[in-house]
Amino acid sequence: xxMATRRSALAEGxxxxxxxxxxxxxxxxxxxxxxxxxxxxxLATHDPVHQAVEASMQPPxxxxxxxxxxxxxxxYSRLLYGARLALAIGFGSVLLGMVAxxxxxxxxxxxxxxxxxxxxxxxxxxxxxxxxxxxxxxxxVLGPGVDNxxxxxxxxxxxxxxxxxxxxxxxxxxQPYVEAARLMGVPMREIVVRHxxxxxxxxxxxxxxxxxxxxxxLESGLSFLGVGVAPPTPDWGLMIAExxxxxxxAPWIAGIPGVALAILLVALNLLADGLRDALDPxxxxxx
Amino acid sequence: xxxxxxxEEDVPLLSLQAFSLARGKVDVLDNVAFELGRGQxxxxxxxxxxxxxxxxxxxxxxxxxxxxxxxGSIRFDGVELxxxxxxxxxxxxxxxxxxxxxxxxxxLNPCFTVGAxxxxxxxRHLGLRGNERRQRSIELLESVGIGEAxxxxxxxxxxxSGGMQQRVMxxxxxxxxxQLLIADEPTSxxxxxxxxxxxxxxxxRVRARxxxxxxxxxxxxxxxxxxxxVVVLYAGQVVEVAPAGELFAAPRHPYTxxxxxxxxxxxxxxxxxxxxxxxxxxxxxxxGCRFAPRCDRASAQCAQTxxxxxxxxxxxxxxxx
Amino acid sequence: xxxxxxxxxxxxxxVLFFVSVASFVFLxxxxxxxxxxxxxxxxxxxxxxxxxTELGLDRPWMVQYTTWLGNFVTGDWGRSFVSNExxxxxxxxxxxxxxxxxxxxxxxxxxxVGIPAGVLSALKRDTWMDLCATGxxxxxxxxxxxxxxxxxxxxxxxxxxxxxxxxxxAPWEDPLEGLWYLTLPAITLAAWYIGLIARVTRASLLDVLxxxxxxAARARGEGATRVVWVHAMRNVLMPLTTTLGLQLGGMLRGxxxxxxxxxxxxxxxxxxxxxxxxxxxxxxxxxxxxxLLFVLVNLMVDQLYTWLDPRLRRLA
Numbered sequence: 001x002x003m004a005t006r007r008s009a010l011a012e013g014x015x016x017x018x019x020x021x022x023x024x025x026x027x028x029x030x031x032x033x034x035x036x037x038x039x040x041x042x043l044a045t046h047d048p049v050h051q052a053v054e055a056s057m058q059p060p061x062x063x064x065x066x067x068x069x070x071x072x073x074x075x076y077s078r079l080l081y082g083a084r085l086a087l088a089i090g091f092g093s094v095l096l097g098m099v100a101x102x103x104x105x106x107x108x109x110x111x112x113x114x115x116x117x118x119x120x121x122x123x124x125x126x127x128x129x130x131x132x133x134x135x136x137x138x139x140x141v142l143g144p145g146v147d148n149x150x151x152x153x154x155x156x157x158x159x160x161x162x163x164x165x166x167x168x169x170x171x172x173x174x175q176p177y178v179e180a181a182r183l184m185g186v187p188m189r190e191i192v193v194r195h196x197x198x199x200x201x202x203x204x205x206x207x208x209x210x211x212x213x214x215x216x217x218l219e220s221g222l223s224f225l226g227v228g229v230a231p232p233t234p235d236w237g238l239m240i241a242e243x244x245x246x247x248x249x250a251p252w253i254a255g256i257p258g259v260a261l262a263i264l265l266v267a268l269n270l271l272a273d274g275l276r277d278a279l280d281p282x283x284x285x286x287x
Numbered sequence: 288x289x290x291x292x293x294x295e296e297d298v299p300l301l302s303l304q305a306f307s308l309a310r311g312k313v314d315v316l317d318n319v320a321f322e323l324g325r326g327q328x329x330x331x332x333x334x335x336x337x338x339x340x341x342x343x344x345x346x347x348x349x350x351x352x353x354x355x356x357x358x359g360s361i362r363f364d365g366v367e368l369x370x371x372x373x374x375x376x377x378x379x380x381x382x383x384x385x386x387x388x389x390x391x392x393x394x395l396n397p398c399f400t401v402g403a404x405x406x407x408x409x410x411r412h413l414g415l416r417g418n419e420r421r422q423r424s425i426e427l428l429e430s431v432g433i434g435e436a437x438x439x440x441x442x443x444x445x446x447x448s449g450g451m452q453q454r455v456m457x458x459x460x461x462x463x464x465x466q467l468l469i470a471d472e473p474t475s476x477x478x479x480x481x482x483x484x485x486x487x488x489x490x491x492r493v494r495a496r497x498x499x500x501x502x503x504x505x506x507x508x509x510x511x512x513x514x515x516x517v518v519v520l521y522a523g524q525v526v527e528v529a530p531a532g533e534l535f536a537a538p539r540h541p542y543t544x545x546x547x548x549x550x551x552x553x554x555x556x557x558x559x560x561x562x563x564x565x566x567x568x569x570x571x572x573x574x575g576c577r578f579a580p581r582c583d584r585a586s587a588q589c590a591q592t593x594x595x596x597x598x599x600x601x602x603x604x605x606x607x608x
Numbered sequence: 609x610x611x612x613x614x615x616x617x618x619x620x621x622x623v624l625f626f627v628s629v630a631s632f633v634f635l636x637x638x639x640x641x642x643x644x645x646x647x648x649x650x651x652x653x654x655x656x657x658x659x660x661t662e663l664g665l666d667r668p669w670m671v672q673y674t675t676w677l678g679n680f681v682t683g684d685w686g687r688s689f690v691s692n693e694x695x696x697x698x699x700x701x702x703x704x705x706x707x708x709x710x711x712x713x714x715x716x717x718x719x720x721v722g723i724p725a726g727v728l729s730a731l732k733r734d735t736w737m738d739l740c741a742t743g744x745x746x747x748x749x750x751x752x753x754x755x756x757x758x759x760x761x762x763x764x765x766x767x768x769x770x771x772x773x774x775x776x777x778a779p780w781e782d783p784l785e786g787l788w789y790l791t792l793p794a795i796t797l798a799a800w801y802i803g804l805i806a807r808v809t810r811a812s813l814l815d816v817l818x819x820x821x822x823x824a825a826r827a828r829g830e831g832a833t834r835v836v837w838v839h840a841m842r843n844v845l846m847p848l849t850t851t852l853g854l855q856l857g858g859m860l861r862g863x864x865x866x867x868x869x870x871x872x873x874x875x876x877x878x879x880x881x882x883x884x885x886x887x888x889x890x891x892x893x894x895x896x897x898x899x900l901l902f903v904l905v906n907l908m909v910d911q912l913y914t915w916l917d918p919r920l921r922r923l924a
Contacts, residue, residue, distance in 0.1 A: 022746075124619075125626030130860035133879065133898045140883040140891045141638050217752055221865050224754050227883045240755055244869075247762045258755040265750040347827055373832075381828035394824040397919060398842045408828045443918040459828060 013202070016278035023274020029267035037084040046074035048081040048234040057250045067252045069242055073232070075256055081234035082257060086264070089146065090216035093153035094208055100154065101161025102204060108162065109169025110192065116166075123162045131156035132218060136227060144230050149222065153215050164207045168200035175199075202279035209272035213265050220261055236261045298365050300325045300466060300499045301346065306359035306369075308338075308345055313569045315341050317523045318359070320595070321516075323467070328493065328500040330510035330531065332546065333520035336566050339503040340389075342520075343469045346501070347386050348376040364466065382412035385460030385468045387489070390476040391452035395444035401428075401455050402440030408462040427458040431488060450481040454488070461492055468493055471503045486513060507543075508550040511535035519543045522566055522577040529601035539601065539608040541582045576605070612914065620907045627899040628680070631892050632673050638888040680896065686889050699878060699893045704901075706874035707863055709779050713787070713794040714859075718801035723848075725802065726809025727836065733814065741806055748803030753862040757796040757869035764792060774871045793870040797862045804855060805848065812847040816840045846916050853909030856902060 243253025779786025864876030
């Protein structure tokens, strides 16, 4: 029976997301980006970091579908590999931050007392910094690079996840059925797995949905500022920064990756809104 | 002053004729008709969903096209209300027609003081300002039995008890000496101990001004006590209209009879008889008499809609009455 | 009320303590040796040791922390290695006002556009106007501000020539010129907030309009316009304040990027430049200052909320 209810809850959540037209659109677009990222090596027409000065700043043509940048790199190919990087960093950092945040939140919510107090004060400290500043400070220490970027972003996501999970755990713990299970002598570990984790899962999914788009926005933003990934890595933020100087002569250099990024972010937001409305209606607009 | 004073006495203060109200494709009220004389009180009785509160909101003009579709007529003091322009309707609301809500806690804006909300009808309709307005507010609060009225004016609604909030609501509805007071279950959100006090207060204030009143109630016994006449509603239709005492003593419609059987009287041994079944949804109403599926006297004839037949004093809509 | 206020101030003080510890630890974690950084490539063991002691680096961490905190509180934030400028002057006197002006201007713009848009979209619910407003809100909310900034520069600055594209004139010196220079950046930063404000206004207003106190106000003869803008909007202010408070991080994030795109000499520009130059003391000052700002603004938002909601205000 637990298996059955679990599957049906999952199916229910899924159909509630699918029922929303905007969420379907979001999901479709995100899926297209994921496929483009996965098959980038097959879809790309050029080496994304191959520089050809003689072919620089060319408008879109048969040879270069979306034109070339100031180094003569093929924008279409860079765009595909850029999607790879953006999605990898976005999902990777959220996953990492989620694991750490959920662990901290569970620990705080279940342990209570001094442990909880100490953990939550650290979380407060993390949350006291704007996420971009936190990530920047971290990158200042570690230096730029893809892996450091993931760590820096993950660090800034620990706080929100920990806080969500803790408040959910506190709520679940106060439920009569959890109390009943405890009184019946069900071991705490089993209660955690069966009741607590299952009940906090929607909150985590909703939070993750919101954070992925923020992660990609931060990733491209940090790269745009020059403190994220280093050139010539194909990254949308870098591409926009590079094309910025040529915006009047060759608007496609910054314009195309910008549009790609904007569409992905809109799609992720639509999907996140759909997840929130389907799984966690009580949170409403206040996130 | 176009109309002569004599005629004014003859025309009932409020009359609904063949009044229907539809929300989308659903008829919430169907062919409702009743009259309310000057200085009279009338009770609207029925289960939840019968359309009692809808009538109240329709009279005061808060349920109007395009939100809903209206047919038939509502005449107030000789003026047809269904087609009245919004600006003119606004002159009536809170001025000549007052409305007391069911749940005062929800009907008072939590962000404004009692005084600020009470001042609105005073300045809008009576043009009172400043000290004069404050003085009148204090009088009003005192007239509904609120002590330390000057202090209460600066209080926020949440700082008052439920009974106190309902008294404020009543003061607000009476602020401009309305000719008609509509009270939508004014005591059902209150503690039993103060329900009688509040009911008493409303009646006393209405009589003191020789105003008319409509009470929306679900308790037949209470209606019999406080109203001159009672209109019994079922699923958006009027099933019986009669003077309160007679209706209570000798209900004619099977539904009224069933309601009578459920009402509790103090000091009497009785068997409470619940009505079998439940009110049909307005989307799938039975053809003919709407009460027939729950009626112990239903017959083949009940597949035809029974007309509301009047004998001059009472009217009832039942083939078997 | 005093209890709640004191509790919040206590909480804030605690968070500020953590902020200061984190900022201090940050500097300790920073790679490179501050002494050799200060002395440059050419130094001997003697001068190294002298400076090491002078900076107090031989003392325990606790002592170093308290000394550092004392210096920080008294405004002695050290000097920049690059420009040799006083960091306190650089951050607080020069950069901070720029960021605050930008944020305030953007906030005013966002409220002026976002609230009417949200109200319109709630009142004309499910019409094309609502759809448009919601669409603009979704896009504004998702559009990366650095990209929007570039597009705005291209269209309004370079293309149409309506606004200056780069640079900054202090609004406190020349208000008109200053605001003119800040307009494109403020629009860029506001775009994201407009969407958020419109969405929250729409949702909260729809919720509030369903309450019976709205019906009650109309039953007293109040007109529809006044009911929406006074009776209902007064109640919408509270959820709106909460959301704006929760989204401060987004505001700062946008401000940093906007400043860099438009070359405004604000905090974001300062931190970015310092990060690129590996100037840790300046980064640290920026981190500490933004943490301080963030926490204090949060406290202010909390106070504003308490003040806005009478149910909390008079709760003794």
